[in-house]
Amino acid sequence: MSRLAKKPIVLPSGVTVKVEVDTVTVEGKLGKLTQTYLPYYVSIEVVDGKVMVKPKEVFGAAAYTGLYWAIIRNMVKGVSEGFSKQLTIQGLGYKWELRGTKLVCTVGFSHPVEFTPPQGITLALENNNTVLKVSGIDKHLVGQVAANIREIKPPEPYKGKGIRYVNEHVRIKEGKTGK
Structure with missing residues (x-):
């Protein structure tokens, strides 16, 4: 036990x-x-x-x-007290903005990606619109919504561009080596 x-x-x-x-x-x-x-x-x-x-x-x-x-x-x-998770976006031209309650992500695709949070979850942009705070009272739901947002564009291993948790360490691989 x-x-x-x-x-x-x-x-x-x-x-x-x-x-x-x-x-x-x-x-x-x-x-x-x-x-x-x-x-x-x-x-x-x-x-x-x-x-x-x-x-x-x-x-x-x-x-x-x-x-x-x-x-x-x-x-x-x-x-x-409530729960919260913070996500950050990295990459040239990558940005996100809140339109009402929807999150609109521009992350290198041919179209912006819209994400609508479920009821009970609030999204807020902080630190010059580079940090997204996901908060709510249900720990499981906050973690799941943060994971779903990260899944839009997870950090890639060569340059580290993408959406990641604040303080998440992404191992950067070495690229091709020339002759």
Whole structure:
């Protein structure tokens, strides 16, 4: 069993957790998140502002204990603080701009690429329009949207041009050598 799952999740002020038959609902100042879980493997209890995830006496329950503990912890952090990822664009003539809620990327294709974020995700341009901040309350959704944007034009290994995460290290290959 996960050692972290043995610890309770302390709820910050303003965050409430409701546990029903097979769903957990976390509500805070930034929004509301709902997650289903398998009550056959774990029991989730809210006592004195703390959430405990306990395994049941079933084979394989220990694996689900750590999983649901981490999911609930991320939900609590999401509705109280939120999550964000930052992407940067590199390359001559590469740029992006926000038109309403759509992101329009000009990254060397014959046409600009439009990306519409799902509901609950906000996009913001920073640092002279070279850094894109993807933020929201659902950690999984923020990471998936950032990965989908990066997938438009991932960094290529010879010059490093493309869309990458901030602080991502891209190994540059050596090009052809002349005689």
